[in-house]
Amino acid sequence: MLESWLRAANPFNRPRAMAEAQRSAQTASFGLIASAATSLATAGLMALHPEWIGTIMANQYARMGMSGEMQQTQQAMMATIMPWAMVGGSVVTVAICLVLAWVQWKFMTRAIPIILLILIGYSAVTGVVGLSTGQYHGVASGFVTMTALSWAVQLxxxxxxxxxFRGALVLHRLKQEP
Structure with missing residues (x-):
C-alpha cells in the first residue's frame, strides 16, 4: 500500500491506469495538509517572537527612507494590527488549505495543483527578493531556522x-477515452 502511494507521489512516474492516476492526483491533499500544519506552526512561532516582525519591519522602513517620527508612528500602528492579522491570516490559510485538500481528494482537479505550484514559485521569487534587498538582515537565528524548515516542507x-498535476492530467485523458 505504501509503495503505491510513493509511486503516486513521484512526479516522474507516469500513472499506468485509472487507479494510479487517481492516487497520484490525490497526493496534493497531503501537501495541502502539510502546508496547513506549517502555516500554523509558523504563525505560532511568529506570535511568540514579535521581535522578528519588528526587525523585518524596521528594515523595510529604513529601505523606504522614512523619518524617525514616521517610523515610530508606523511601528505603533503595526504593533496593534500585526498580532490580529497574523492570527486571522493563519486561521484563514489553514481553513483554505484544508478545504482545498478535501476538494482535491474528492474531485482530483488539475487546477488546484497548478495554482499551488504557481504560488510556490511566486513565494520563492519574493523570498529571493527579500534576501537580496536585506529585508531579513539582523533577524534572530530562530527565524532563519523556521524559514529553512518551512521551505523544506514547501519543497x-x-x-x-x-x-x-501529472496524475490529474492523465486522469482527465483517461476519462475522455471511450
Missing amino acids: VCGVLYAAA
Missing part, C-alpha cells in the same frame, strides 16, 4: 503538487 509539497 516536498511542490513535488507532491507536481505529481498531483
